[in-house]
Amino acid sequence: MGQALLRLSAEMPVAFTVVAAVSRKPAQRVIDGVPQFAASELGGAPAFDVAVDFSLPEAFDRLLALCLERGAALVSGTTGLADAQRAALQAAGTRIPLLWASNFSLGVAVLARLVEDAARALPDWDCDIVEAHHARKQDAPSGTALLLGAAAEAGGARPRYASLRAGDIIGEHTVQFTGMGERIELVHRAGNRDIFARGALHAAVRLSARGPGLYRLPDLLD
Numbered sequence: 001m002g003q004a005l006l007r008l009s010a011e012m013p014v015a016f017t018v019v020a021a022v023s024r025k026p027a028q029r030v031i032d033g034v035p036q037f038a039a040s041e042l043g044g045a046p047a048f049d050v051a052v053d054f055s056l057p058e059a060f061d062r063l064l065a066l067c068l069e070r071g072a073a074l075v076s077g078t079t080g081l082a083d084a085q086r087a088a089l090q091a092a093g094t095r096i097p098l099l100w101a102s103n104f105s106l107g108v109a110v111l112a113r114l115v116e117d118a119a120r121a122l123p124d125w126d127c128d129i130v131e132a133h134h135a136r137k138q139d140a141p142s143g144t145a146l147l148l149g150a151a152a153e154a155g156g157a158r159p160r161y162a163s164l165r166a167g168d169i170i171g172e173h174t175v176q177f178t179g180m181g182e183r184i185e186l187v188h189r190a191g192n193r194d195i196f197a198r199g200a201l202h203a204a205v206r207l208s209a210r211g212p213g214l215y216r217l218p219d220l221l222d
Contacts, residue, residue: 001054001077004197006034012198014205019046022055022063042066050075050097050208052200057081064092073097073207075200077104079143093214097207101217102143104199108173109217111188112151115175118184119155125179127157132164132172140165148175 009016018034026036037045039059050073053063057080067074073096092098119127131145140163149159171190206220
C-alpha cells in the first residue's frame with residue numbers, strides 16, 4: 001500500500017506533496033526525493049497536513065500521538081487494533097479530523113449507502129451477504145462484509161453471511177435482498193489493489209479541509 005500511495009499520489013488530479021515515508025527499516029535516507037523515516041524517528045518528519053497510515057498496530061500509537069501533537073488529520077486503514085487503540089481513536093476525534101476504515105474502495109462506500117437504502121425500503125425481505133477472497137485470507141466474514149452488514153442493520157435488516165476462499169480473488173461482495181418472487185443483487189468486484197490507495201488519497205484531500213471529528217468514507221464522497 002505504501003508503494004501504491006507514493007505512485008498514485010503523483011497521478012491524482014489534486015497536487016500532493018509527499019514530505020516523508022515511513023517504513024520499519026528504511027534502506028536509505030532518501031528514495032526518489034522522499035525522505036524515509038523509521039517508526040521510531042517519526043518526530044523528525046517535516047510538517048504535514050494529513051497522514052495516511054496502513055501500518056501495523058505496533059506503529060499506530062506513535063503516529064496518532066504525532067498527529068495530535070501537530071493538529072494534523074489522520075487517514076488510517078491499519079487493522080488489528082486493540083480495544084485501547086480504538087478508544088484512543090474515539091478520543092482523538094474530538095481534537096483532529098480522523099478517518100479509520102477497513103476498506104477504502106470508493107465503490108464499496110457507495111455500495112454501503114445503497115445497501116442501507118435497500119434495507120430500509122424492503123423491511124420484510126431476506127438479506128444475505130456473500131463474499132469471496134483469495135485462498136490465503138483467513139478471517140471470515142471479511143471486514144468489508146461486516147461493514148456492509150452494519151449498513152444493512154442500520155436500515156433495519158438482519159444480514160446473514162457466506163464466505164468463499166479460492167484462488168487469487170482480490171475481493172468480491174454481493175448483497176442480496178430476496179422477497180416473494182423477486183430478488184435484488186448489489187455487487188462490487190475489486191479488480192486490483194490500487195483502488196484502496198486511490199480511495200485513501202481521496203479521503204486525505206477531503207479530510208484535510210474538515211474540522212475535528214470521526215468520519216466515515218461515505219461522509220467524504222460528496
